Amino acid sequence: MSDKENGSRVTRSLARKRVPNAVDMAVRDGAKRPRVVLGDLSNQPVAPKPNPRAGRRKPLAPSEVQKKTVEEEQKSSDVTDIDAGVDDPQLCPQYAADIYRYLRSMEVEAKRRPDGDYIEKVQKDVTANMRAILVDWLVEVAEEYKLLSDTLYLTISYIDRFLSFNPLNRQRLQLLGVSSMLIAAKYEEITPPHVEDFCYITDNTYTREEVIKMESEILKFLRFEMGNPTIKTFLRRFIRAGQDDVQSPKFLQFEFLSNYLAELSLIEYNCVGFLPSIVAAASVFLARFTLNPTTHPWTASLQHYTGYKPAELEGCVHYIHEMQVGRKVASLLAVRDKYKLHKIDHPQFKCVASMNCPSEIPRSYFQDIS
Structure with missing residues (x-):
């Protein structure tokens, strides 16, 4: 290799020494240093900044004080810890108490609650006995299609909530039942029954279009919020x-x-x-x-x-x-x-x-x- 070629080959480190770095010049001139991608990351641990509010605690609200006192009393009483030693990840033992506290707050929301006397207030053509017959029949339907018990409970929840605000003709009560179960099955089951299955179970009293239309009405009423603690x-x-x-x-x-x-x-x-x-x-x-x-x-x-x-x-x-x-x-x-x-x-x-x-x-x- 010739001397000329050797002379023209300059390493990057030598080039930095011989030519003033544009970034350094910009820093000297007071300009903001441009960020180099991943260039200014370091493996050195960063010391935490002192917190001026460290050691200060926000005073507990009266409700929090009461809640804390109750929890301390319950811990000191003869209460079995049902989450201790549980290794089933589906039970979420570490978070179970928080989860159920949240579910308890959900169940009292007005939009998730049926009216306790909607038969007397809202319904003119549906009686409590008709409702009981419908629920009894839906238990058989759930057994016929081997549906989860969660599906059955969610179905009844949809029915009661819908009837709490929508007057219904008794001829459409069974339609409301199968359409509610169709929605609940889609929400809970891995392989829910088809619309045709629910038409068949009613001895084709209702058409496929009628079931789908009622399903749409229920979903709009629920605002597509199908999840609900049962x-x-x-x-x-x-x-x-x-x-x-x-x-x-x-x-x-x-x-x-x-x-x-x-x-x-x-x-x-x-x-x-x-x-x-x-x-x-x-x-x-x-x-x-x-x-x-x-x-x-x-x-x-x-x-x-x-x-x-x-x-x-x-x-x-x-x-x-x-x-x-x-x-x-x-x-x-x-x-x-x-x-x-x-x-x-x-x-x-x-x-x-x-x-x-x-x-x-x-x-x-x-x-x-x-």
Whole structure:
């Protein structure tokens, strides 16, 4: 290689030394230094800036003080931690308390609540008995298509909320039911039934176009907000809170008896006015009473995780109890048959619908637990 070629080859470091850097000149002249992509990043740790407000704490609001005091009292009481040692990621044990606190705030929102007496106020052609027959039939439909229980609960929620504001002709009540179940199935199921399936289950009483039109009306009324906490949402957690002192052979019986009583509540129009969390808590209360009538069914753990005292559940418990012992709508048998027969598909139901329950609940059971 010639000397000329060697002389013309200049490294970048030598060039910086021989030629003043444009960036350095700009800095000297007071101009803003242009940012070089990834050029000014360093691996050196950055020392945190001193916080002038460090050590100062914002005073708690009165509600926060009360909440903190309640939590401290509950921690010091004899309450079982149902989230300790749980390794199921779907239960989210680290965030379960916050999640359910948020769900409890959602369930009281007016837009997610049906009117407790919409039959008397709004409906002119639909009665409470018609509603009960529709719900009983929808339980059979859910069993026929093997739908999740969450789908059934969400369906009834849509129906009650729609009927709370929209007068409906009795001839369209079944149409409202199948269209609501179609929406709930699309929201909850992996492979929901088709529109034609719901037309078929009504013996083609309604056409495909009618079902789709009613589906559109319901969605517009809901403003496409299909998610909603239901009885089943809270029942899962309350059952876990109520299992701490249940004898191990009765674990499954307690779980499915609670589910059976919760589904019975769907038929009872008087339960529409209660919050889903109250109905779930009342179902657990009555299930524990059925399994062990001689012991107070409520515990410190249940009071902590449900947030309800026994006296707050009394009305709802009595309504479900009347359904359980057959004093009301005894002719509607879909839920009873579902939990009574020892089917191959549902051997886990343990025939809980056949279990005997005392005809009266002691008044003392609705007093505060000691």
